[in-house]
Amino acid sequence: MRRSGLLLAAFSAGWATAARAQTPSVALGVDTLRPGSPGSVEAASTVRVAAEPRSFRIVTVPVPAALRADREVQFEIVAAGPVTILGALRGALPPARGEVRVVVFTAGLPARARAGVTPVARVRLSVAGGAVLDVPVELDVARIPGAGVRLTRGLVAVHRGTRFELGYLLTNTGNGPDSLDVGLTAPSGWQVQGPTPRHVLESDGTAQGTISVTVPEGTATGAARLRLVVRGSGGERTRADAVIEVVDPAALVAAYAPRLTAGVATVVGDTGAASAAIGLSLDGQLSDGLRVNGRLVQELDSRHVDTRGLGRVGYFLGSPYVTLASDRWQATGGTTGVVFSDLTGVNLWGKGASFAGGFERWRVAALAGRPVVGGPGQGGRLLGTQLGWRVGGGWVNAAVTDLEDAQGGTRRLQAIALGGSAPIGGGTTVAAELANRRFAAGEGLGWLMEVRREAEADHLFLRYVHAPGGSGAFARVRNELSGFGTRALAGGVLLSGGYWRSDDENPAFSRLHSSGWSLSPQIAVDSNTTAGIEARGTSFDATGASGAFGNAERMVGVVVDSRLGSVYLSGATSIGRASRTAATPSGLASTVEAGRATYRGLVGWASGRGNFQLSGSVEQNGAGTGLLPRQYIVGLQADRVPLRPGGAVLLNAAVQRYGWFGDRPGASLVRLGLTTPLGLGLLLTADVERNPFAVDAGGTSRWIAALKIERAVQVPLAALRPAVQGVVYEDRNANGRRDPDEPGVLGAVVRRGAESVVTDRSGRFRFYDHTDAPARLDETSLPFGLVVNAAALPPPGVRRGDIGVIPTSPMEVELLPMPGDDGRLPKVDFHSALVRARDAHGDLWTAQVDSAGLATFHALPPGRYELEVDLTGLSEPLQPRGPIPAFTVEIGGTAPRLKIPVYPRRIRMRDGSRPGSPGNGSSGSTP
Amino acid sequence: MTRGRCAMLAALVWGCAAPVSPCGTGLAPVDLLGTWTYEGDQSAPPATLSGTLTITSQAGQAFTGTLDVTQMDGSGSHPLSGPVTGCALDAASVDFSALFTVEAAARRHLGTVKMGVTMDSITNGTWVESGSSGPIASGTFKSARQSGP
Structure with a gap:
């Protein structure tokens, strides 16, 4: 019942609105009209009717009361505006006492009728021998807003880190003046310069404009989409998408020209300036299959060098090297290292040369050098080679090494080994190696076995190594048993676990035993979040010249990681127990076991405006376990924050607060770094740091400032010619x-x-x-x-x-409606017309046709064109008569508008009494 | 209180209960306060260590301070620093841990203290760095006092 009432009310309101629209807004001629002398023309009040473009409006003009009701009224309608008047244009209204007589006609408004009040006609009313009244008729055309926008380039190519102009052509396609704002939606991190452009345009008015956009330095190459949105007072009018092709200029140039970067850095502390260091790095492609990479950082005076400060600007002293690499092999000179195997040598670092190559049937690794890392070296040698041959689906390996390193206690090994690996199906591979190992304290037979399984749902790795001599003979440990595995279960559960146990001996430790285990079930809560439980236990026991000591720990905890778009979160907490043992040569022995709890949380945001991270952790440890009893760390970090559009100026900042709840004074670590171009290709990197754990002789920490200036150049090589x-x-x-x-x-x-x-x-x-x-x-x-x-x-x-x-030219073709055989001028909307031009290659170019019949080719290349006109889709089919003319577009020229008369189809009468005659039938038409 | 809450509370109590410290706060067996040089090496992968050990406070056997070293390995030089907490086990043995800020691991040290007329030193030092999945590295170190209290 209530719903029916509402419907009735709504219907009534709509009816009233419709009635108001039909009714002239001004009452006619009853007040101002005075009968004048016969033949004189007097003006009556205006009739104004609301209307919309592209519509037909019935206009009712009441006969003013000043004209006598008992006399016949002659009327004549005279069109006076951009409308089509339908109905009888003249006539007579008979006498009608007591009734209001009206003149009715229909006004057809074109689609492009301007908004506002427009005079459209004049109705002349006269009575024989009496006055003549003119009633002006106006249409109040509703405002229909509209806009069109076109990009001057649909695809814009830019280099990242640069600014570009996105050009557009804006047209007010509404029927009244409009104020249009052109906004731009750009990918995250892209910076749109300046305020939103605003254009105030008359109807059909156009304006050109540009919007400046800066592409961030770190933008990935490829296509990105920008959206141009035009808004007016009532909301969005239109939009257009632009495709931006982001290109890395350095990558293009560097593809075959290595990039050489040279720089100098120095450190300034509050205890005086330290020595400067120079740096050279080389990186890039030498040819299709050859790449070079190298680095040298050298201090100018080793007596006054501040490695900490230099490290803050990316200069890590020492270890120069140069590497040549293809997709099959790699050779390094300078500081280099190779891993042969646990039995024939691992952790081999020194100065010399190394080579490693993998080919279809064989592979090889070789090293020749001196064990010099971090100092002048104390003699020794690093010599070794390993060869492998493919046999069936597996490999057979042989290796020979002769290694001696006097640094940090002499390590020595002479080994010869034979081994191999083979798949046994199901994604499982077994490997084994046997080696004779001669080391400082003796000689022994070492052996190694591995089983590796890599299947879709599980991974397993089992390993046993027996390497006499241990890490004192270039093995990782003397004996090792280890196994790790993961298995994916139903419901997104991933189960991981591991166990290891090892014993070792080296010049520092006569015994170093460690063992541990871990178990970690993890579940994917959703596509962005994982949660898991982690239980683990670790321990080591070491015996050296100062005695024996060891640690052990058993912990269980929960871990949650999540990512929400560009925001990532993680949290973890664990509790357990830690123990610590010590035994001195004097016979003192102590064992301490205590509880331990840790809580960690982190939230970060990675975006084009930089990477931001807030982290915090709290630990509570029992006293005497070798860990700080109570500690919290709160950190705030911002990396690669662009300070200027384009991302050329980047800021890095970090603050970490360490607190121990009163056990010792708190400390804050502060770092601030800036990278900015200086012009002439120079790049400045500045960094300041105050590290409370880096103290001078007086026990106080200090600010350290480091500066680095670099310049990178491409080294073009003659062989690197473009294809x-x-x-x-x-x-x-x-x-x-x-x-x-x-x-x-x-x-x-x-x-x-x-x-x-x-x-x-x-x-x-x-x-x-x-x-x-x-x-x-x-x-x-x-x-x-x-x-x-x-x-x-x-x-x-x-x-x-x-x-x-080649430049193109616009071309206009006007379709001119012509009277038919009956003299009637067709009135049609040409929107559905199809006008095309066929060029000399047979390609078709299609014109845009408006309702009045103006077809526009916006951009035709120079050449000769045949015109094709298809008007069959119009409400009243029209057709040109005779051949359609061709036209020519000249280079850079403007061709005159081509006019094509189009006619209604001819009507032919048929004579039904004469079968076969052209006139047979009732009626028909021919093209 | 629910059974679950009881279990959580018990776990926390178990996890955080602190026993009696082995490091007494009575008379210090050896005075370690001051700045010490720190020289050492890492067995595998090979690296050298050079820096400063600073003991800023000592209460009986227990002491705290900082360690600031540069580690030079095959990839270049890398600064490491962090707080130190330790215990003078007796007049000749010192046991301390350094917790570097860039690594979530503690580096446990054990050394022999020698108080000389011309120089105080820590010799025969060994260290083991253990992380959440076991020992990461080990090596030796030695120290000499540069300045004292």
Whole structure:
């Protein structure tokens, strides 16, 4: 009942609204009209009717009361505005006492009728021998807002870290003035410069504009989408998407030219300046299959060097090296290291040369050097080689090594080994090795066994090693038994576990035993969150020259990790017990066991505006276990925060607060770093740090400031020639050749296979991949009005091929409705008309047709065109008569508007009494 | 109180109960306060260590301080620093742990203290760094006092 009442009320309101729309807004001529002399014309009050564009409106003009009701009234309707008047334009209204007589006609409004009050007609009323009244009729055309936006380039190619202009052409397609805001939605981290552009446009008015956008330095290469959104007072009007192709210029250049970076760094502390250090690094591709990588950081005066400060700006002293690598082998000179096997030598680091290669049937590793790491060295040698042959699906290996390192207690090994590995099915591989090991204190037979299983749902690794001599003879340990495994269970549960036990001996420890286990079930709560339980136990016992000591720990806890978009969270807590033992040569022995609890949490946000992280941890440990009894750490860190658009100036900052709840004074570690270009290709890195744990002789910590200036250059090598290169240029005369006055096109995207490059200011492009793929210009990246000169594309396979683009011209074709045989002028909306131009290559170009019949080709390349007109889709089919003229578009010229008369179809009468005659039948039409 | 809450409380009590410290607060068996040089090496992977051990407070056997070293290995030099907590087991043995800020691991040290006329030193030092999954590295060290209280 209540619902029915509401419906009735709504219906009544709608009816009243409709009635108001039908009724003229002004009462007519009853107050101001005075009968005048016969033949004189007097004005009556205006009739105003609300209307909408592209609609037919019934207009009712009441006869003013001033005209006598007992006399016939003659009326005449005179059109006076941009409307079509339908109905009888003149006539007579008979006398009608007591009734209001009205003149009724229909006004048809075009789609483009302007908003506001528009005079459309004048109704002249007269009575024989009496006064003549003119009643003006106006339509109050409703405002229909609208806008169109077009990008001057559909595809814009930019280098990351640079700013570019996104150009647009805005049109007010509404029927009244409008204020339009052009907003831009860009990917996270991209910076849109300046306020939102606003354009106040009349109807059909256009404006051009640009929006500046800065691409962050760290943006990944590839295509990104930007959305241009046009808004008016009532909300969004229209939108357009732009595709931005982000290209890394350094990567393109460096593809075949190594990047050499040279720099100098120094440290300034409050105890005086330290020695400077110079750095050189080399990285890049030397050829298709060869890459170079190297580094040298050398202090200028080793007596006054501050390694901590230099490390803050990325200079880690020592260990220079250079590496050449292909996809099958790698060779290193300088500081280098190799891992042969647990039986023949691991942790081999020194100065010399190494080589490792893996080929289809065989592989090899070799090392020759001196064990010099972190000092002048004390003699020794690192010599070894390992060869492998493929046998069936497995490998057979042989290795020989001769190793001696006097640093930190002499390690020595001479070993010869034979081993192999083979798959046994089900994703399982077994491996074994047998070696004769001769070391400082003796000689022994070492052996190794491994089982490795890698299946879809589980992984397993079992290992036993017996290496006489232990780590004192270049093994990791003397004896080791270990096993690790994971298994994926139903419901997103992942179970992981492990066990290990090892014993070792080396110059520092006569015995070093360790063991441990872990068990960790983990469940995927959802696609972003995992939660798990972790239980573990570890212990070690060591015996050295100062006595024996050991630690043990058993902990159980929970871990939760989650990621919500660019925000990540993690938390963990664990409780357990820790023990500590010590026994001195004097016979003192102590054992302490106490509880332990840890709580950790972290929340971070990784974005184009930087990476931010807040972390905190609290530990509570029993006294005497070798751990700080009570400790909390709160840290706030911000990395790669761009201070200026483009990401060239980056800030790094970190603050960590350490507290021990009164057991000892709290401490704060503060770091602040800045990277900024200085011009001329120089890059400045500055860093200040106050580390409370780095104290001077007086026991106080100090601020350390480090500065580094670097410059990187590409080292072009003669062999690194582009596979294909060329120029995109404006072929202004369309002759297919580049003439001296024809400029290059900046910012055009040229693609070839998987490579995409952007032309420079000269229009040049280069490709380095050696493929047969042809270079193709992406026309959507061209400025509006330019197209590829398809008649002059470079032939496939050429090393140098220029691509010409030619300017286009607009062309208008006007469809003129003509009277038919009956003299009637057809009135149709031409929106459904299809107007196309066929060029000399047979390609079709389609025009945009408005309701009045104006067809516009916005951009036609120069050439001769045949015109095709299809009007069968109109409400009243029309057709041109006679041949449709062709036209020619000249280079850079503006062709005159082409007018095509179109006619209603002819009507032919048929004579039904004469079968077979053309006139047979009731009626018909022919094209 | 639910059974679950009881279990949690018991676990916490079990986890945090502190026994009597082996490091008494009575008379210090050896005075360690001051700044000490720190030189050492790591067995595997090979590395050298050089820096400063600073003992800032000592109460009986227990002492605290900082360790600031540079570790030089095959990849270059790397600074390490952090708080130190330790115990003078007797007049000739010192046992301490360094907890470096860049690694979530404690490096346990045991050394022999020698008080000389011309120089105080810690000799025959050995260390083992243990993480959550067992020992990570081990090595030796020695120290000499640069300045004292």
